[in-house]
Ligand SMILES: [Fe+2]
């Protein structure tokens with residue numbers, strides 16, 4: 001087949017046979033696809049509504065409440081979006097949902113936030129591990145001494161383990177959607193976004209006070 005920008009699909013059936021024109025065509029489609037990542041994630045969050053019964057709120061409700069608590073604590077956008085998406089892996093990766101969520105976030109948020117999301121499952125075990133056979137309540141200890149250890153302590157205590165309250169005034173998904181779009185519109189792996197080895201406090205009392213104003 002000839003290489004034209006108007007091709008509807010490539011002609012090859014094995015990748016090794018593709019031409020430069022075909023790969024440029026595919027690359028353009030892929031770039032367009034990545035532009036809609038935020039919308040796909042927002043849709044996936046709604047699907048979380050169906051997961052995990054038995055709690056007083058749904059997984060979507062828990063995600064929104066975590067993000068709302070982060071917002072109310074004066075957290076920056078990286079933290080708020082990370083709190084919102086921290087359990088999104090529940091849909092397809094029930095045994096490593098934290099790593100799954102972190103993989104989604106990794107190119108677009110601070111390294112600090114990625115690590116906290118990636119390991120939050122180990123930290124959360126402190127709150128329930130003692131009640132179940134075969135669980136290590138102190139699994140978080142294997143991360144002791146790591147640069148962001150204390151951040152995960154705060155993340156879990158203030159935003160994750162606390163967010164199962166049906167009476168908490170929780171902000172809707174529409175409130176957070178522009179933040180999700182902003183984060184996933186960033187250039188992937190931009191060093192100015194990843195901010196390797198840098199920590200931003202989860203709570204900012206001044207910003208929290210501003211946000212609390214009617
Ligand atoms: Fe989780």
Ligand SMILES: [Fe+2]
Pocket residue numbers: 062086087160161
């Ligand atoms: Fe959670």
